Structure formats: C-alpha cells, structure tokens
Amino acid sequence: MRKIPTNSPAARRKAELPLDLDGPHVTPGSSSQHRLYQALCHAITGGIAKPGEPLPPQRTLAKQTGFRRNAVTSAYERLIADGFAVATVGSGTFVAARIPARVNDARKTKIAIEAPQQGALALGCTHIDERALQRFRAFAGRRMRAFGNEHLQYGDPRGSRELRAAIADHLLSARGLRCDPDQIMLASGTQHALRIVLGAILKPGDQIWCEDPGYPAARRAIGHCGLRPVSVPVDASGMIVARGRALAPSAGAAYVTPSHQFPLGVQMSMPRRLELLDWARDAGAFVIEDDYDSEFRYDGAPLLSLAGIDHLSRVIYMGTFAKTLFPGLRIGYCALPERLVGPVTTARAALDRFPGTLLEGAVADMLNSGAFAANLRRVRGLYREARDVLASTLSTASNGELSVPVPSQGLHLVARFDPSIDPLVAAKAKAEAGVAGWLLAETYFRARPLPGFVLGFAGHPIPQLVASAQRLAEASLAALRANRKANSGTGVRRLKSATGP
Ligand SMILES: Cc1ncc(COP(=O)(O)O)c(C=O)c1O
Numbered sequence: 001m002r003k004i005p006t007n008s009p010a011a012r013r014k015a016e017l018p019l020d021l022d023g024p025h026v027t028p029g030s031s032s033q034h035r036l037y038q039a040l041c042h043a044i045t046g047g048i049a050k051p052g053e054p055l056p057p058q059r060t061l062a063k064q065t066g067f068r069r070n071a072v073t074s075a076y077e078r079l080i081a082d083g084f085a086v087a088t089v090g091s092g093t094f095v096a097a098r099i100p101a102r103v104n105d106a107r108k109t110k111i112a113i114e115a116p117q118q119g120a121l122a123l124g125c126t127h128i129d130e131r132a133l134q135r136f137r138a139f140a141g142r143r144m145r146a147f148g149n150e151h152l153q154y155g156d157p158r159g160s161r162e163l164r165a166a167i168a169d170h171l172l173s174a175r176g177l178r179c180d181p182d183q184i185m186l187a188s189g190t191q192h193a194l195r196i197v198l199g200a201i202l203k204p205g206d207q208i209w210c211e212d213p214g215y216p217a218a219r220r221a222i223g224h225c226g227l228r229p230v231s232v233p234v235d236a237s238g239m240i241v242a243r244g245r246a247l248a249p250s251a252g253a254a255y256v257t258p259s260h261q262f263p264l265g266v267q268m269s270m271p272r273r274l275e276l277l278d279w280a281r282d283a284g285a286f287v288i289e290d291d292y293d294s295e296f297r298y299d300g301a302p303l304l305s306l307a308g309i310d311h312l313s314r315v316i317y318m319g320t321f322a323k324t325l326f327p328g329l330r331i332g333y334c335a336l337p338e339r340l341v342g343p344v345t346t347a348r349a350a351l352d353r354f355p356g357t358l359l360e361g362a363v364a365d366m367l368n369s370g371a372f373a374a375n376l377r378r379v380r381g382l383y384r385e386a387r388d389v390l391a392s393t394l395s396t397a398s399n400g401e402l403s404v405p406v407p408s409q410g411l412h413l414v415a416r417f418d419p420s421i422d423p424l425v426a427a428k429a430k431a432e433a434g435v436a437g438w439l440l441a442e443t444y445f446r447a448r449p450l451p452g453f454v455l456g457f458a459g460h461p462i463p464q465l466v467a468s469a470q471r472l473a474e475a476s477l478a479a480l481r482a483n484r485k486a487n488s489g490t491g492v493r494r495l496k497s498a499t500g501p
Contacts, residue, residue: 017049017056021065032067033074040075044084044095055085055093120468121390122436123412125459127382128326132366132375136325139365144358151357157349159186159333160360166367167319167333175294176308177317179335185344186355188330190290190320191221194255197316197334198225200347201286202252209244209254213443215262218255218290231446234261238268241275254280255288258306262292263414263443263454265407273306280314286337287315293410295324295376296458298384300408312337321363323411323458324376331355331363379458383411386457386465391415393466394455397473401480402452411459414440416452417476423451425479433475435468 020026025042026035043049056064058072065072076093079085087093116124128136158164164181171177187193202208204226210219212231222229230251232244239256254276258268268276280287289306307317312335320332336344348354366372391404394415402415417426423441430439430453437456441449453472457465 017043017061017064019043019065031071033071033078036061036065036067036071036075037078040079041082041084044079044099049095051095051097051099053095054091055079055095057092117436119436120460120464121455121457121472122460123438123454123456124322124327125456126323126326126411127379127459129375129378132325132371132378135369135371136362136366139369139371140359140362143361143365155354155357157345157354158182158184159355160357160364163360163364163367164333166364168335170367170372171305171317171319171335175291175317176304177312177335178308179312183312183336183338183341184333185336185341185348186331186333186360187348188355189322189327189332190292190318191217191332193318193332193334194218194221194288194290195225196348196351197288197318197336197340197344198222198227198253199351200344201316201340202227206253207248207251209239209248209251209256210445211239211256211261212445212447213263213440213449214255214445215257215290216443219445222255229445233447234264234266236266237272238266239272239276241272241279245279250283251285253286253288255290256306257290257292259291259294259303260407260409262290263412263438263440265405265410265412265414267303267409268306273309277306277310277314285314286340288318289315290318292318292320293323296380296383296411297409298380298387298407307335316340324372325363325366329359329363331359383458386460386462387413389462390455390457390465390469393469394473397470398476402473402476412454412456414452414454415472416440416450417480419450421451421480422483423449425483426451426453426476428482429472429475429479432479433468433471435472437472 019039020042021035021039023039023042026038040049040055049055055061055076058069058076062069062072076085076087080087080093084096084099085093086096116122161181163186164184167184168179168181171179185193185196187196198208198221202225205228207228207230208222209232210222210229211234213234219229230244230248232239232247232254234240238258238261239254244251244254256268256276258273260267276287279285287306287310291305294305305317307315314337316337317335318332319334321329322332387406391406391413394402395404402417404413404415407413423439426439426441430437438454440452440454443454
C-alpha cells in the first residue's frame with residue numbers, strides 16, 4: 001500500500017472528505033454508524049476517496065458529521081472488515097489499495113456506446129486547413145479576452161444575432177436564399193435542429209416522408225420524436241413524389257436532401273422540386289431541406305436551394321458547420337418560414353433554452369472575415385483529389401466489379417456491385433477488409449438494398465485512402481468469387497435488386 005504521511009496535502013484534503021449522508025445510498029432511520037459506513041462506502045466506490053488515500057482522523061470525522069466518536073470507530077472497523085480500508089499503526093486509516101471485486105464490478109458500466117468511426121473511408125470526417133485553424137484560434141482568443149456581461153446571462157433561444165446575420169449573408173451569396181437573421185436559429189448541429197423543428201411543427205403519430213435509402217441519423221431523430229416515417233423511394237431525379245402522395249397524401253412533412261441525396265448522391269430535378277412544393281402546399285405540409293454539403297460542389301455552380309425556390313414559405317432549410325468547419329464545433333442552423341419562428345423559438349427555449357455563446361463570435365468572425373470562404377476553397381481542392389483517387393483505386397483494384405460514379409458534390413461516394421449481386425457479398429467484403437465506411441444496405445429502410453458501400457473520402461490522408469480502398473476492392477473480388485462458386489454449386493439464382501438510380 002502507498003503510505004502517505006498524515007501531514008501531506010492529500011492527508012489534509014482527506015480531513016475534509018465530502019460525505020453525502022442523505023443520498024439514496026444511505027438507509028434512512030438506520031443507526032448512525034451504519035449511515036456513516038454507507039456514506040464512506042459510497043465515497044470510496046464513487047472514487048471520491050481513492051485507493052491508498054488516507055481517511056480523515058476519527059476525531060475530525062466525528063466533528064465534521066456530528067456523530068459520536070464510537071460511531072465513527074465502528075464505521076471504520078466495518079470498512080476494514082469488509083476490505084474497503086486498512087489501518088496502519090500510528091498512521092491512521094487508509095482506503096484499501098484494491099477495493100473488493102464485487103464492488104468494482106457493480107461500478108462497471110454495462111452500457112456499450114458505439115464509438116464514432118475514425119479510420120480512412122469513415123464518413124463524417126473533415127479537414128480544416130491549418131491557416132483557417134490559426135485564424136479560428138485567434139478569433140476565439142480575442143473573443144474570450146473581450147468576454148463580457150452578455151455572455152454571462154441567458155440569451156436569445158435562436159442564438160447570437162451577430163452569427164445569425166453572418167449566416168444570412170452566407171445563405172444569400174452561397175445558396176440564393178434570402179432571409180432575415182430573425183428567421184435563423186442556431187442549434188448544435190442538424191440533428192438537434194431537426195429535433196427542435198419536428199417537435200414544434202408535428203405531433204407524435206404524425207407521418208413524415210423520408211427518402212429510402214436515406215440518412216439514418218435523421219431517421220433516428222424522427223423516430224425519437226414519436227413520428228411515423230413513411231419510406232419514399234428515390235430514383236435518378238430524387239424522391240419520387242408521386243409515390244409519397246400515394247403512400248401518405250396527408251403527411252405533415254417531408255425530410256429531403258435535394259442538392260445531394262444521401263447516400264446516392266443524385267440531385268433532385270427541377271420538376272420533382274416543383275412537384276414536392278406543390279404537394280406541400282396542397283397538404284399544408286412542410287418540407288425540411290437538409291443541405292448538408294452544398295458548399296462542396298466540384299463541377300459547375302451549386303443549384304439554387306429548395307428553400308430559395310420556395311422563398312421560405314413551406315420549406316425549412318437546415319445547414320451545418322460540421323462539414324464546412326469541423327464536427328466538434330457542434331454548430332448548425334436552420335432558416336425558418338416567418339410563421340414558424342415563434343413556435344420553433346418556443347420549442348427551443350423549452351428544450352435547452354439557448355445555444356452556448358462561447359464560440360458564436362469566433363464563427364461569425366470566420367464568416368465575415370473571408371477566412372471561412374478561403375478554407376472552403378482550399379479544402380475543396382483537397383477533397384476533389386481525394387474523391388478522384390478513391391474512385392479510381394476502387395474501380396481499378398476491383399477490375400471494374402465495383403461501379404463508382406464520381407460525385408459532383410459532397411464528401412462521400414457510393415461504390416456499387418452489379419444489382420444482381422447479393423448485398424451480403426458487400427457485408428462480407430467490408431468485414432474481411434476491416435475498413436470504415438458504411439454498407440449501402442445500412443441506409444435502406446423498406447426498399448430492397450442495392451449491394452455496395454458508402455465511403456467517406458474527406459479528411460483522410462491519401463495514402464490511407466488508397467490502402468483501404470485496395471483492401472476493400474480485393475476483399476470484394478474474393479467475396480464475389482466465393483459467392484459465384486457457391487451459386488454454381490447449388491444452382492441458386494441470385495437476388496434481383498429493386499430499382500435504383
Ligand atoms: C445527410 C446529413 N445531414 C446532416 C449532417 C450533419 O449533421 P450534424 O450537423 O448533426 O453533425 C450529416 C453529417 O454527416 C449528413 O450526412
């Protein structure tokens with residue numbers, strides 16, 4: 001055991017061991033020695049008193065708690081008997097170096113939280129240029145030094161007006177969307193904005209059209225709001241509005257990614273956009289436009305946003321800095337039709353009152369100074385290169401078995417096998433290659449999945465992208481060979497896949 005002299009700082013600290021004598025771990029009405037024992041156990045198992053550290057002298061503890069000295073002595077004796085503490089002659093009582101296993105086990109959490117993917121081909125990664133990061137650090141530092149009263153109080157549920165104004169300017173120049181800063185609400189990302197908006201415009205049990213295949217995280221948010229998602233298939237022109245009308249004509253909303261359908265990457269055609277807006281008007285429904293990656297357009301000018309076409313009448317626009325800056329920032333935003341500003345603001349205030357103010361000023365500085373646009377220009381070039389390398393490596397190393405359309409926008413691509421191939425082949429290949437990214441099948445809800453992968457190319461060094469792509473392509477060839485061999489042996493016909501873009 002580590003021996004700590006009683007006059008050390010740790011010993012002095014233990015003289016003021018914080019004990020909770022009223023918490024749920026203490027049996028009300030039991031003897032004082034028992035309650036003290038339970039409170040000490042709680043402090044030890046909760047890590048407040050750490051293994052090897054001294055417990056307060058008995059006299060001090062009696063004074064601190066108001067219990068009689070012999071109650072303290074009995075509690076300590078029981079701690080020692082149960083293995084939570086040890087007594088050293090002349091030095092006092094210490095927390096045991098090893099706490100009994102049964103207690104340790106009880107403290108171990110059984111909750112398994114899935115860690116976000118990290119390796120090459122993972123989605124959701126970004127690269128922020130070192131110059132942009134330096135500017136961001138400088139802006140954030142300056143803002144912190146000027147930290148004033150306005151940051152110490154409750155704020156507007158929509159977030160700082162300064163950042164909302166900067167976003168309004170950005171939306172007008174980049175997305176052709178004219179809106180007043182008062183129509184903008186900041187949130188900690190699209191996911192959060194979606195929860196707030198859905199809670200304000202729909203009630204549990206309402207139907208909402210969702211693209212199939214589509215973005216699983218949005219689908220989860222929709223489920224958590226108690227809504228009924230209606231899977232509407234997607235073709236080469238985007239969500240098939242006629243199918244939506246047939247499946248759920250009076251749904252309350254539609255969630256779409258019109259500029260770059262997630263995951264397939266198709267762009268919603270103008271006739272489809274108009275069809276969708278017509279339905280929304282007929283049904284009195286809203287359209288939620290998730291415009292998650294339009295800033296990364298590689299060829300040609302970006303299309304006008306759906307909200308821009310609709311002049312923010314029925315469309316709620318959502319954007320995020322998770323891709324244009326970095327996901328850890330946790331700042332996203334939505335632009336709202338005027339009549340929704342009141343209800344959405346009220347819903348936000350009821351949820352988490354208002355967004356944290358610390359980094360809003362620095363993000364506004366990035367936008368207003370041009371550092372944001374400069375970063376986008378630089379990383380767009382890097383992403384284009386990464387996109388091309390990934391697409392060509394996959395297609396060459398798989399001998400053309402994987403078809404890899406090169407996306408004109410965004411940070412991911414889709415690599416597909418022939419639709420006649422069983423999606424399990426893709427699952428086997430991915431598991432064998434041990435790479436990040438998703439199976440295309442993970443983004444399907446009702447429609448029969450196409451066999452393939454959804455792979456992120458942004459924010460990963462090129463050599464790692466190439467190595468992972470090669471491993472995946474080789475594993476794909478091996479899985480295909482095994483599948484063909486098994487089929488030729490049994491004469492089983494392969495699954496025919498449903499329509500896809
Ligand atoms: C379709 C889609 N929408 C939105 C986002 C951004 O989500 P958030 O702002 O919650 O991080 C992503 C991120 O990967 C996405 O793929």
